[in-house]
Amino acid sequence: MISDDEFITHKDVPGPTKEEIRCLVMCKSRVSPDDIVVDIGCGTGGLTLEFAKRSRLVYAVDKNLDALNTTEKNLKKHNLDKKVHFIHSDALEALKDIETFDILMIGGSGGDLPLLIEEGYQKLTQNGKIVVTSILLETPVEAVETMKKFQMDIDIVDVSISKGRIMKRGTMMLARNPITIVTGKKN
Template sequence: MDTVTPDEEFIKNPQIPGPTKEEIRCLVMCKSQVSSDDIVADVGCGTGGLTVEFAKRAKKVYAIDKNPEALNTTFKNLQKHELEDRVDLIEADGTEVLDSLPPFNVLMVGGSGGKMDFILKKGYEKLKSGGRIVVTSILLETPLESIKVMKDLGMEVEVVGVSISKGRISERGTMMVAKNPITIVSAKKF
């Protein structure tokens, strides 16, 4: 498996949060179990941190975001890493385009615009048997909603809470600086 791209190798956009931090991207790649034969739908791709990682590993990625500036930044990151030919960028609300995508193996939800219920149910319909859904969240409510929907769909759900701190070295010592805690909810379709 390819290594995860270091944070400093991403183009950032002050108008859009992201990219997803390196350690979280590592965990998401593990939880998604993405392979070179897989098709990925990345809903709410933001600046493309996870899109880049999926593009390095999957056969095809559909990166979806309703914010054109987010897609522009994702495209720049894909170009920088020479992966733009493996990704279709789609400017739309995830609820509007899931029906038009071919069946996929991984549904990644990084942003739902408050429509998690619909995105997960519609995504589940397009998810191939054995496929995985992964949701990342900084809000407390998002995992609760995701867990409920996934359980209602008959999926076995796994929840991981992650708190990352990075050392900032000074003359006097090392201060640990906390990043936003993230919750990762994942499940497999049987």
Template sequence: MMFFDITPDDEFYKCENVPGPTKEEIRALVISKVCLTDEDVVVDVGCGTGGLTLEFAKRARKVYSIDINSDAIKTTRKNLEKFGLENKVEILEEEGLSAIDRIEDFTKLMIGGSGGNLKNIIETGYLKLPVGGKIIITSIVLETATESVEMLKELGANPEVVNINVSRGTILDRGVMMKALNPITIVSARKE
């Protein structure tokens, strides 16, 4: 079952020390790329404020939300409670690679932050995915996207790369002024 309702940015609790939430338009694109079903188990590494965790929880059977930052964990928990989704998510305050090592079965892997351990997280996570599982990496830094593509190619995957630039309109007396948000690169691959 797929839903296309995306929670507006201004409905999230935010924290000064934690980036996010991932902008609404980016979350919509990630959800379309991940192709979730209500049977999926999602691992969200680097959950931040929990924007994507929340969207996954609305659609998947279970979500593991991982971050090493205690403020991120608190903010994610608060957002999940606000929307009544805390029972569908297991929140893990630890480094992404060690968490992935312990999680037995998952069908989708989202990497939004890696703590400098991107290649190992991609490799370990991709190898644990079942055939047909998907990996998605979001990046605000070009080098992260490049590393992701190279690592996925080394693993035999055929990565897809999308760069999205979003501008939002601000209403002025004499018209609409468009303000650009940070461009985001989304790298994804299906395990064959």
């Protein structure tokens, strides 16, 4: 797992998904070397990079060109850019052009989540997974409701992490925003 401070960042792009959350996403997605992954809302490339290390091919999609360029820089830095197709597009448009995949990672949807899950489900391989990460309370509910329509096996984890900061007098634990990870498996 690559540490958070190894990423190249951009002032107008959200920072990478934190290391501990990346660990959990890799674990919940059960990504394997033959998998094709679509990373919607690739941002800084935190998840794209971890998926590229563990899969056959990743489609990294973002509607923000600064984000896509930042992801590309981070993948190049780790010699993983050859395993990634970089797509500058809105998520729904991008999905229409991709034939099939084993994992659909949704880390940013801009309000289109139910549609994205519906479109993505059609192209997901048998036993494929849709993983949604969110800081908003409403997003996991939308994800679960949509996944239920397709009788997916659903796993929900809410993660609250505190990181220790060592100071002169002792160690202070600093809380981070809770993140919810919803994973749906196609039966």
